[in-house]
Amino acid sequence: MKFLESTINLFQKKSLRQLVSNFRNEYISNGIDEASLKSNPIDQFEDWFNEAVDNKLIEPNVMHLSTATPYGKPSGRIMLLKGFDERGFTFFTNYTSRKANELAENKFAVMTFLWLGLFKQVRIEGTVEIISTKESDDYFNSRPRGSQIGAWVSAQSKPISDRTELEQKVDEIEKRFEGKAVTRPDNWGGYRLVPVCIEFWQGRASRLHDRIQYNLEKDHSWTKQRLSP
Ligand SMILES: Cc1cc2nc3c(=O)[nH]c(=O)nc-3n(C[C@H](O)[C@H](O)[C@H](O)COP(=O)(O)O)c2cc1C
Incomplete structure (x- = not known):
């Protein structure tokens, strides 16, 4: 009995570090129907x-x-997609942030979407360009006032002493724009990822997933190929 108890205790005390490899799900789906792509x-x-x-x-x-x-040291972060059309995929951020500094020197970037509830992933590779000031203004003007003030307040990715520093800046900016519309700060706006390769991944049973990759050809047409999971 004592042995059993101690075994159970041991199991319960087993840390997630030891148990993490046991997390496992089958991804059940009908897969990608190539004919309907x-x-x-x-x-x-x-x-x-x-x-x-x-x-x-x-x-x-x-x-x-x-x-x-430019030396190939990667960095990543979660972002929100704010638009897409034939030109590419748009997101908004601070133009002096870490990502912006990297993009200024190396325009290659990758966006990865995960729709886990559907066992789907999309990977978009390409180069990034700054969108027009009009497009950035239009989006900025559609944001809630609090987010507009936040864009002025945050020197994104720079060290700050404490949260009070942020709160004091909020007070300053609110006073500056009292009774007026908040205009877009020059150091905040959008980028567009112009794609050259887009891969659609659909989870399937036994890890035999479907992967279809589209590549942009020199004549600007898209070709497709299936990749092994
Ligand atoms: C759900 C979620 C959405 C986010 N969306 C954005 C976004 O649209 N733009 C942005 O600049 N940061 C966004 N962030 C914060 C970024 O992950 C990141 O912390 C920030 O952009 C600074 O990144 P950097 O230091 O690599 O430049 C988001 C974070 C989360 C968790």
């Missing part, structure tokens, strides 16, 4: 994004953005 991957992305919205997945526009220094 769109010839343009941006249209295909729209279909999958719609499916994520229709299925009420939380924050369907959340993605991971990877950038790198």
